[in-house]
Amino acid sequence: MSGNLSWWVEIPVALLLVLSGVFTLAAAVGLVRFKTFFQRMHPPALAFSFAAWCVTLASVVYFSAQDDKLALRSWLIIIFLALTVPVTTILLARTELFRRRTSSGDRGDIPPTLNHESAAPVPPDDKR
Template structure:
């Protein structure tokens, strides 16, 4: 590696820290997925930890390649932005499907919320 391709030490340290934080978040999400007992408990915390891990990897990538090319490299933002858009929708659809299956199986679950207003005037 010649002198032009070398990154400053502070960039290398920050990228390494972001990647370590990402791996820890992913590990926490995986442990949560194994340790939590119910499907509904397993949905939210691992998704948050994994999403935070993806944000850290994207930030590390943006920082590394922006400093390496001496210009802003922002296309790596697509990954966390798409995750932020699709993750809640996917989580909601999976939760509704699981709730529907539990209702059809006759399990004790919360009652369905009606979308119609009370027509008695209140």
């Protein structure tokens, strides 16, 4: 880091950055280890989000200590990621479901609750 910062700033920043690397490694292992698309969606979305939170917190601590005032500009990045990662995950899942529904009968690993052919019919709303 920088020579003008004390050890009580550098150690938490270093630990947060190492923790971020651990979360990223866990996401990569989960991505390689799981077999189906739906199982592979979760590790990157969750672990990369946790890793981004660690990097953002490390950035806030480092730049706040360096400038001697609270530096919150980094929070804009994590707020944007917190809003876009779940939306992207949902869109990927819906795209995969649509792709499987339009393909030639291969349903693969779709759980029975998501298979619309085996679902019980939904009764119409009773408007009295």
